[in-house]
Amino acid sequence: MATTSPRSRAGGKLAGGKLAGGKLGLDPRVVRRARGLAARAGQPVVDLARSHTTVSVERAVLRLAGVTGADSDGIPWVNRLLDAVRADVGLGHGVAVPVFHALRREGLDDVTVLAQKAAAGAVRFAVPQQKAEVTAARRAAARATRRGLALIDRRRTERERLIRRYGDPAQRPWIYLIVATGDIHEDIPQAQAAARAGADVIAVIRSTGQSLLDYVPEGATREGFAGTYATQENFRLMRAALDEVSKELGRYVRLTNYASGLCMPEIATLAGLQRLDMMLNDSMYGILFRDINPIRTFVDQRFSRQIHARAGIIINTGEDNYLTTADAVEAAHTVTVSQLLNEFFAHEAGLADWQLGLGHAFEINPDLPDSFRLELAHALLARELFPDAPLKWMPPTKHMTGDVFRGNLLDGFFNLAGVLTGQGILLVGMMTEAVVTPWLSDRDIALQNVRYVLNGAGNLHEDFLPGPFIRGRANQVLTEAVDLLERIVDDGLLNAIADGTFGIMKRPADRGKGLDGVARQADDYYNPVTEAL
Amino acid sequence: MATTSPRSRAGGKLAGGKLAGGKLGLDPRVVRRARGLAARAGQPVVDLARSHTTVSVERAVLRLAGVTGADSDGIPWVNRLLDAVRADVGLGHGVAVPVFHALRREGLDDVTVLAQKAAAGAVRFAVPQQKAEVTAARRAAARATRRGLALIDRRRTERERLIRRYGDPAQRPWIYLIVATGDIHEDIPQAQAAARAGADVIAVIRSTGQSLLDYVPEGATREGFAGTYATQENFRLMRAALDEVSKELGRYVRLTNYASGLCMPEIATLAGLQRLDMMLNDSMYGILFRDINPIRTFVDQRFSRQIHARAGIIINTGEDNYLTTADAVEAAHTVTVSQLLNEFFAHEAGLADWQLGLGHAFEINPDLPDSFRLELAHALLARELFPDAPLKWMPPTKHMTGDVFRGNLLDGFFNLAGVLTGQGILLVGMMTEAVVTPWLSDRDIALQNVRYVLNGAGNLHEDFLPGPFIRGRANQVLTEAVDLLERIVDDGLLNAIADGTFGIMKRPADRGKGLDGVARQADDYYNPVTEAL
């Protein structure tokens, strides 16, 4: 396939902004200042996250401790157990101690059995009084969760082994394709077909409703709307199917899902347990686009990123979404600010640069004069601000219409912008964006498009030297980002979010879904997982 | 409309290779050498053209002298008159003297009436013996043809006035669209619609058969195949229709047709008389792609270019065609050689650089690695070799398939290559190239495509600085062109053509259609038109 031309491989790197100074001539002091401000703006939120816990964080702990399965109504045992614990002692101490104290008291060794008893109302939970009991419970919890983490570690080495065996994609950007039938059994053949047709990364998007569910559905599912439910079993089935094609193709095909919504920490955990390779995981997406409570999100956020760090999963952030509700030119600097914040939160949670698929998108109104050059300015700015991050480049969506012929053209220029600015992960755009979730043929046409551009113009970055217009625009956006960061440092990030700074969505800290699932950590709060991470 | 952004206007110029040295760093000595060789290769053919005449050259003289109309079978009176003259005295002396001698002798003052009598066999022609008679005949002929040329001059000033009034297109490249219904009355509304949708130049392509007709059909026609007959009346009707829209749009919309085939000189004349603005007029197209005799073509060629020079018509050459039969990479240098020859012949015939729409095309196999960058190398080479010529940039045709979605994408990259390399005239490609002659909707989709690219990326040439790959390729093609020219200088152009040097079409000088219409000029050959030009 075209995209395996060694030149374009080199290309990807070359355009990776590695060139001393880069093509935009950004002022290193301004860049340093921007990072400094992002850290100051983010720190209070990190403190918030460190001092709170959520139902989903605690359920993630239980999952790592070995609680599996669901009751006859499909409610996972982790939910039943957590609810019981919470009813008796609240969340503030963390679930680990009460649960493992009860486990010993009940003389059980299987936490799932404990969950079942608890659900039947047959167990009472308490925070032990004697120091010894506490220590014992903590030890037991740590031992159990260590087993869970060990499994995640095994999956990570497994991935590393498979990549050594089958190899990474030959070219940058990696080609990222979405499947979205709603039925895991339709998704699988489509995902395999997509991989054979050249996809390096497969994302199974989720059913519209899932992000607001406060539990993770169980088993293989076939009834999603505009997406398929994220379940441990669906993860397993799809990963196995892709391992099969990886072998067949001699190229490790990555799997992506969404650590997002009310169950972010648990889904991150399941992703680690089933060797998913990338997860959509943004610090603000849930707040802005799912109306989830900001504090809930930031707490879940931090835990899930700690898991991703441990699991060697690449995260994808969601700045692209802002440009669907806000204007891509006016709001360009908000993307930069969000990327800097996502970077700060990610580093703080232990993620390395190679794990940061920071998002941005080709969403400028195509009728705007010089629209394409503005896209280049924005994309290159991100590239040079984050030279070591595998940036995620998102296709046009907002300005796509039912004119599918024009749509394929715009996607071609999106692909070109991707190679000109050395993006790391290219989410393949579909000509039917404004019409339907992708058809099989849409994906094939889109991949031909990508292949043509990568093969025919993949090295054009060698001939691309931004002039005053592009350089000027990039520096302007950076300046605006710095100004905005200064304001955020003054007002506080939560207030900025409440004021509609990002995506024009106003989300006050005391509103939104899932707030009731948040609790301040008590002094004796204990979480064996965060301790270990 | 987007394309009127002043920046892209500047752009066109800027990329016009005016930058000292240009972007390719071509060696001026090599360029000079190439031109010198082209002159040496072309001169023998010019001498051939100067020493011969053809039936069509002589008929063009008669048209300028005022012979109009056709007999009841639609055979133009110029043909009937010429045949009569030729039967009596041959072609070698030129028709002017015998005809005007007879006119005086018959006591007529209308040459068309003379033609009618001659057709009825009522007139005999001779070359007068007395010097006085000759002089008288020559004077009369000169007087008559001067009136014809005066009309062409008036049309030219008329054009200049209209351009001053309505203005030229705001941007480069000019947008060139084809109509091809075969029916002038369907062509007209489609041409007007196209102009309103943004076309700067309208070309009415001809019916497949016309190039081999040894006469020019008369009147308005409705029955062409894959094109519409070129007739004086069709020219008049379409020019009038476009004058109407030019007024409406405040932009002078140019009209193009084909001075090609066996009647090249006459059609050039009719174009001048009806104020056409551009004519397809290549020195070798007829030879290669219509199997017309080489000598016939070169003689007709020179005369028609002299007329175009006088009429202020921009010619379009046909190098693009070679790449439909030969491979665009292997044969790249033959395009350059042909452009240099066309330039030499054009200058020799009196055309100025601004009248040279030298052709080339985006015909490289899109599956070839770096295909797009190779296109840029070739297009920029032409741009920098001919900085003052309004190059004609032709769209992909050969590698277009029934996959119309892919087709629209390729056309988008063709448009991009056009703006990156500062082409002067952009022939708009159609996604249905491999399927049908353009539909109304194809043209609209194609124009949207052009508008998007010109508007969004029209100034990208400011950020385009060819690297070693593109520079290397351009210089390689130039070197190969020089080598080929050296061989042509040695073997002679006619032999080169016979050997299939251009478009892999082998065309010996003693074969092909229309040879019988060629005659060596006698010592007393007289042509009042060439004298005046």
Place this chain on the structure above:
Amino acid sequence: MIIRPYGDTTGDGMVQLSFTLPIPHDKRAEGAALQLAGNMGMDPAMVVHARQMGDGYTFFVVYGRVHHLVDTDKVQVMERDFPLLSAKEINEVIKRRLRRRLTVVGACIGTDAHTVGIDAILNVKGIAGEKGLEYYRELSVTNMGAQVSVPDLVETARAQKADAVLVSQVVTQRDAHLLNTRAMSAAFREAMPAGQRPLLIVGGPRFDELMAAELGVDRIFGRGTTPREVASYLVHALITAKEPAA
């Protein structure tokens, strides 16, 4: 008037068609594609492109002539059966005839989180150069946002004494928009007697505007709706149409 599709000559009837068949590519597959085109009334039909995808599917592009005639007089459309008023006129009619502000509750129901459409109609910002309903002095607007459950919507409508409820549905996969709309209208019918029920309006890019009755709502607005159209309709349906001006 009787018309036909137009390629490049009046009456030529030419159209372009593309689709995938779940079979590998070979001559028979192209024949199958032509059979489908034939069933659709294309004759002659040309398969101009065929490309196998994976091992069991083939994509086709077909060009050809259809012989169907289109009778523009028989066209069924939801014509705008009410006058398009200016913001000023709308405020006046409400003020003069209703003598109180007209109350509107809007939401994007079910699990659909696409608010841009409903916001374009409701928020001051508006769309296509027109300000949204919030901008109208005489309209009192509550925008509940996205992912609103039907019970919450009914409750809010009752609490606000809504004259009209505006619902947006953008996700259409598996007919989500139809299912949600039916659930919504049913809930209102159940919760309130015919008299007190607010005017029910749904909108979204993929609705068939003729389906209102079928879905149990009063009106459907589709692709490219503008706030003024909606406001004009509200005034028409709730005021002018009810009791014609004295």
Place this chain on the structure above:
Amino acid sequence: MIIRPYGDTTGDGMVQLSFTLPIPHDKRAEGAALQLAGNMGMDPAMVVHARQMGDGYTFFVVYGRVHHLVDTDKVQVMERDFPLLSAKEINEVIKRRLRRRLTVVGACIGTDAHTVGIDAILNVKGIAGEKGLEYYRELSVTNMGAQVSVPDLVETARAQKADAVLVSQVVTQRDAHLLNTRAMSAAFREAMPAGQRPLLIVGGPRFDELMAAELGVDRIFGRGTTPREVASYLVHALITAKEPAA
């Protein structure tokens, strides 16, 4: 086997359609577009794009489900009813069975000047990695080029004692290819008695391979034909099919 078009789920029947109607764009025009889609069997059909061109035409893109079933067993195609031989085999059969070289005359007739197609079949260069007929030792090929008049073709065929005449037609506007082919076959029928008439073969990208009889020729080759297919057919039609090997 009964199949349906496939969008993203087996049996969903989804297709994409585009066309122009000679009317300006408004709601009625979209209704007219839906009427046409309906006549073609699309239900539901969605107009997802409509754009007016000039003042009297509108372009539409429509997506929707067709209910037609495709029966792959009822498919009519021109199956290859002869064995595909290697160049070696072909030369041998001719040598052994015909005992003289097989004579072929090729041309692109009428005013059609597209020679790439016929050259791809005849010239040594060939296409798709296959050498053209000139490359076959036992074939004697005359390529008359383009714009050949029918009388000249008949003359040359007679003079060369052609076993087969190969004609190319690429331009199809106003059915030029059909008119020229009919004229050609008629001329041969007139000029030669059934017995002596050469095998008549036409080819081009837009022919319907099933029309041979109708056009009075022996065989039609379409899009993507390769020289070996043609050579194999010649041997089949002129030798093996005639007198089965002893």
